[in-house]
Amino acid sequence: AQSVTQLDSQVPVFEEAPVELRCNYSSSVSVYLFWYVQYPNQGLQLLLKYLSGSTLVKGINGFEAEFNKSQTSFHLRKPSVHISDTAEYFCAVSDMNRDDKIIFGKGTRLHILP
Amino acid sequence: GAVVSQHPSRVICKSGTSVKIECRSLDFQATTMFWYRQFPKQSLMLMATSNEGSKATYEQGVEKDKFLINHASLTLSTLTVTSAHPEDSSFYICRPKSQGNTEAFFGQGTRLTVV
Numbered sequence: 001a002q003s004v005t006q007l008d009s010q011v012p013v014f015e016e017a018p019v020e021l022r023c024n025y026s027s028s029v030s031v032y033l034f035w036y037v038q039y040p041n042q043g044l045q046l047l048l049k050y051l052s053g054s055t056l057v058k059g060i061n062g063f064e065a066e067f068n069k070s071q072t073s074f075h076l077r078k079p080s081v082h083i084s085d086t087a088e089y090f091c092a093v094s095d096m097n098r099d100d101k102i103i104f105g106k107g108t109r110l111h112i113l114p
Numbered sequence: 115g116a117v118v119s120q121h122p123s124r125v126i127c128k129s130g131t132s133v134k135i136e137c138r139s140l141d142f143q144a145t146t147m148f149w150y151r152q153f154p155k156q157s158l159m160l161m162a163t164s165n166e167g168s169k170a171t172y173e174q175g176v177e178k179d180k181f182l183i184n185h186a187s188l189t190l191s192t193l194t195v196t197s198a199h200p201e202d203s204s205f206y207i208c209r210p211k212s213q214g215n216t217e218a219f220f221g222q223g224t225r226l227t228v229v
Contacts, residue, residue, distance in 0.1 A: 041123075043221050043222040044220040046218065
């Protein structure tokens, strides 16, 4: 079974500063990895995903993430945040051989300070 | 990306009544439908998985008689919360999936409040 750990429940960052949201996963099989963003009272929007190939994945809104197999991590980064990035961010994993169930981390609330 | 339509976005109902939530995949055929529930300040938890034309498979701790899932067509699935109670108040999100597709598209979610 897979699991996802997002250690930070909340991350405050000043506007235009860089940010990193941490995500670690555990799995006995190869996995797909995802980052989703959720704005208040809305569904999930895919930011980026890692399926295979280059370990540095670029997504929408200037976000990127790096897959590190040895550290079982998939941290999300953005070099300069904007007030509109205020949202909940979820890291997720699914079994590469059974890409049906997606397991979510508990989420990290990104709070942008003016 | 694919278009997923979930309705209603918000619903308030009285305790003891039933509520139906619809999820439609507008531009692809959803062979599988996943229903998630999200309590305030928590992550999404998978409730059940259904394949078109088959009975749903429920995760441990989810009452199948309380959360009725119908997936009669490849573009529509419904979740009915029967005899709703205040503890059923939550954010419900659907995820239709087509066979062989690694993408994950979610509905906009339904905020259910039971009073």
